[in-house]
Every structure is written in structure tokens, then in C-alpha cells.
Amino acid sequence: MENKEKGSKEKQILAAAEQEFLTMGYDGARTTSIARRAGVTHAMLHYYFRTKEQLFERIVDEKFSAMSHSMFAIMGDPSLPVLERIIGGVESHFDFVAENPLLPRFVINEIVARPEHCDILHKRIAHVVGALYRELQLEIDRAAENGEMERVDVRMLFISIMSMNIFTFLAYPFMEPLMGELMADREQFLKKRKAENVETILRRIKKQKDVV
Amino acid sequence: MENKEKGSKEKQILAAAEQEFLTMGYDGARTTSIARRAGVTHAMLHYYFRTKEQLFERIVDEKFSAMSHSMFAIMGDPSLPVLERIIGGVESHFDFVAENPLLPRFVINEIVARPEHCDILHKRIAHVVGALYRELQLEIDRAAENGEMERVDVRMLFISIMSMNIFTFLAYPFMEPLMGELMADREQFLKKRKAENVETILRRIKKQKDVV
DNA sequence: GAATTGTTTAACAATTTTGTTAATGCAAAA
DNA sequence: TTTTGCATTAACAAAATTGTTAAACAATTC
Numbered sequence: 001m002e003n004k005e006k007g008s009k010e011k012q013i014l015a016a017a018e019q020e021f022l023t024m025g026y027d028g029a030r031t032t033s034i035a036r037r038a039g040v041t042h043a044m045l046h047y048y049f050r051t052k053e054q055l056f057e058r059i060v061d062e063k064f065s066a067m068s069h070s071m072f073a074i075m076g077d078p079s080l081p082v083l084e085r086i087i088g089g090v091e092s093h094f095d096f097v098a099e100n101p102l103l104p105r106f107v108i109n110e111i112v113a114r115p116e117h118c119d120i121l122h123k124r125i126a127h128v129v130g131a132l133y134r135e136l137q138l139e140i141d142r143a144a145e146n147g148e149m150e151r152v153d154v155r156m157l158f159i160s161i162m163s164m165n166i167f168t169f170l171a172y173p174f175m176e177p178l179m180g181e182l183m184a185d186r187e188q189f190l191k192k193r194k195a196e197n198v199e200t201i202l203r204r205i206k207k208q209k210d211v212v
Numbered sequence: 213m214e215n216k217e218k219g220s221k222e223k224q225i226l227a228a229a230e231q232e233f234l235t236m237g238y239d240g241a242r243t244t245s246i247a248r249r250a251g252v253t254h255a256m257l258h259y260y261f262r263t264k265e266q267l268f269e270r271i272v273d274e275k276f277s278a279m280s281h282s283m284f285a286i287m288g289d290p291s292l293p294v295l296e297r298i299i300g301g302v303e304s305h306f307d308f309v310a311e312n313p314l315l316p317r318f319v320i321n322e323i324v325a326r327p328e329h330c331d332i333l334h335k336r337i338a339h340v341v342g343a344l345y346r347e348l349q350l351e352i353d354r355a356a357e358n359g360e361m362e363r364v365d366v367r368m369l370f371i372s373i374m375s376m377n378i379f380t381f382l383a384y385p386f387m388e389p390l391m392g393e394l395m396a397d398r399e400q401f402l403k404k405r406k407a408e409n410v411e412t413i414l415r416r417i418k419k420q421k422d423v424v
Numbered sequence: 425g426a427a428t429t430g431t432t433t434a435a436c437a438a439t440t441t442t443g444t445t446a447a448t449g450c451a452a453a454a
Numbered sequence: 455t456t457t458t459g460c461a462t463t464a465a466c467a468a469a470a471t472t473g474t475t476a477a478a479c480a481a482t483t484c
Contacts, residue, residue, distance in 0.1 A: 009431085027239035028325070031472065041433060046473060105324065108317060111386050113240065122389045129390050155394050156408050159387065163379035164372060170382075174323050175371065177334045178341050182367050196368050200416050208420040221461080243442065253463060258443060260461095 010048050012038040014058065021059050022102040025109055031055075060110060060117055067107045068125045070096040074161055075132050082139040083149060083205070086157070090201050094165045094194045101169040133158070149205045160204065164197040222260050224250040226270065233271050234314040237321055243267075272322060272329055279319045280337045282308045286373055287344050294351040295361060295417070298369070302413050306377045306406045313381040345370070361417045372416065376409040 016037035020029045031052050035042035049055035073096050076089035097104065111118050137154045144151035168190070176183045183189045228249035232241045243264050247254035261267035285308050288301035309316065323330050349366045356363035380402070388395045395401045 023324070025237065025239065025321075027237065030470090032470090042472085043434080043474085044432065047431075050473090052472070105320060108382055108386065109237075109321065112235070112317065115385065118386060118389075126390055130392065153394070155391050156404070159380065159383075159405070160376060160408065160412055162383065164375045166383075167375035167379050168371065170320055171371075171374065171378075173327065174320065174330060177330075178338055179367050180342065182365070192368070193371070196372065200372055200412060203415040203420070204412050208415070242440090244440095254442085255444085255464080256462065262443090264442070 013045055017055050018059050022106050026056055064121045082143045090161050090198050097165050097169055104166045149207055168193050225257055229267050230271050234318050238268055276333045294355045302373050302410050309377050309381055316378045380405050
């Protein structure tokens, strides 16, 4: 055999398909292009995955579950104090999105284009998410009672966190040329942006008194 | 003539194309489907716009400029005090996106797919945006000197505002089934979400002292 | 080494989609 | 009324894209 490991061709095709689907979307992706990227004939792709649709399902499954995993990252470590937990959650979620910058756009597009895809996903994760945020909401309420933080709706807080973390990467290509030197150095900008998101969330939940 | 106004068919095609391109993207859109929506033969579409590409350009131009217009909305009314100005900006930007909920996804996708499109746009608006935020930054710095607000980087603030306003609509279909009763009534949720975004930004910029 | 099984290729078929054209209609100008 | 020019249609052509198949090939098992 030419390829060391069994399934090497299959894996090559999957890797190429991931690239292609994430950047181009389902409609934009070409099976011939995927095959070319993978270095195989396009008949091979059909041999392994039968149809474009089935190949796509494989990628969707993988990516959707990565995405839902990233949502849990917001929850942070349950053993920590609630405030640290939220802030840690913001940071780890930011890091996750930074490592998978193409994922949000892909997920959003696929959901709009094929709502049926996420029905399945939602059924799988809805109750877990529900349980998690109920638990965290209790902690928040308790901390709020003690005057340690503002009483906030944890779901609203999640939306804010995801908004700021995800949008940073969604809009990067659009904003970059408009922001002058601020975004010139990507690494540095992301560091600043992460700190800004943390600060913004922190101020949202900290008990504070107006000076003015 | 059958159609009252001149250019009625042309307008019908443009409206149908807008619908189709915004929801399906360039690759997902079908010229035959656009023609069907518009109630004309697909040859008519080619007669008026020659190619799918040219029809698409028309829509892109229109939508990109709407999008850049929405960025200016964040700036608010220059005659007002800076704090009101920012808050008013958040609100009017939110309202704009609420009226054009498909726009952000479209713009983001087109930019990733065809960076050359936004080069043109950026050249048109970069200096205006630059001037506007320099002006607002001065106001912020002045207010900060007087202890009326925090000293913040206006560009970072814009990113936060756009993040929270836009993401609300981007992720709506994904979040809705996960959020229980919170998002069940769209109107009510959007009202809450707008208030939440305002509150978050307000807390980010207000001079505050920790209680804890 | 013969049979079996899974892999690979090249050629081809089917379909979808975009784009063209030649013929027709229709309204206003000459 | 004839002509001119735009609008419209239906049929067709071209291209791209997905999917199939039969045959060759390689590896493994018996």
C-alpha cells in the first residue's frame, strides 16, 4: 500500500472537505475541488462518502458539536467562586473561538440554510444547557443576595459574552482596514480585545456605585 | 404597456434578487429562482442584467452602503453630550440592524468570499470613519478629563457595540430553541436585549467605584 | 496461487444552471 | 402606415457539477 495508515485517503478527504466547507459553505464547495485538495480523484470521494451531502453531514456533526462544546466553556469551572468562574469562562470561550475562527460563520450559515440540522443538535444539548444555566443562575442569585455582584439573567450574560467573543472574529476582515494601527498586529489586537471583553463583562456584573 | 411604471419588471427582479442573495448567498442563489420570485422568465433577468454576477454587484453595492451607513449610526448626534450620544448611537444602531436582520450575515459572507469587494468600499469610507472616530475620541477624552466617564478607546467601544447589536440577530435562530421562554416572544426579547446592550455599554463607560 | 475483498482510475451519464438567440409583440416616432 | 427600438418568450446551447460504472489493481485470506 502506498499510504502508511489505513484510512489515510479517507482522512485526507475529510480534512480537505472541512477546509472547503468551512470557507466556502455547502453551496460554494465543489466536490472536485475537495478531491483535488485531498490529492485524490473525485470518484474516490464518491467511493468513500457516496454523496456530497453525506460528506457534508460528517463535517457538520463534528463542527456543531465543537461549537456546542464552546458554549459550555463559558460556564467555567464549577468549583470556583462564581465571579472568577464567569471571567474564566469568558477567557476560555475567547480562546476556543480564536482557535476555530471559521466555525461561527459556518454554524450560523448552516443554521439559516438548514434549520433541520440544528433541530437534532438542539435536542441533544438543550437539556444540558438548561441544567447548566439554571445551576449558574442559582449561584449568581446567591452571590447577588450577598451583595457580591449584580443580579443578572445568566442567559443574557451568555449572549453578551458570545456576542463579543465571536463577533471579534466574524468581523475581523471587515474591520481590520478601518481600524488603523489598532488591528494591524493581530496577536496584539486579540490580546487587547480579550481583555476588553473581560472588562466589559466584569463591569456588567460587578456591584458598583455611580460617582457622577 | 402591461406594467404601470417603466422599469417595473426591472425593479421586481431587483427585489427578488435581494431576497434570494441575502438568504442564500451568491452560490446558493439561482437565477431561475430569482426570475420565478419576480414573476418573469429567466431570460428577462439576463436581458436586464446580462449575468448573475452583474445582478449580484447591484445588490452588493446597495447593501454594503447600507451597512456602512449603519456604522455611522453608532456615532449618534454630534450636538448632544457625549454620553447621551453614545447611548443614542447604540439604540439607533440596534434599530437599524433590527430592520435589516439579514444584512450582517450577507456582508460578512461576501467579505470572506470576495475581499476585493470591500477594498472598494473601504476606500470610500475609511477616511470618513477615521475622521468621525477621531472627533468622538476627542470628546471622550475631554469628558474623561472632567471625570464624567471612563477613558476608553472609541474603536474598541464600537466593536463592542456592533458585536452585541449584530450578534443578537445573527445567532437568533440558533439560540432561540436553547433559551426557553426568554426568546419565545421575539418583540419582547428584542426590547430586553436592546436595553441589555445599552446597560452593558453604559457600565463600560461610566466612571464607577467598586463597592465590594 | 486462486479467490476474495476492498481500492483506484478513467470514462461516461445525468442533471442543474447559466447564458444566448431568433422570432414575436407592442408602443411610440417618423 | 411604416419603421424603429425596446420588451418578451420559448427553445436551445454550453458549461459546470454531481454521481455512476466497469475494469484494473493491490492486498489479504484460504
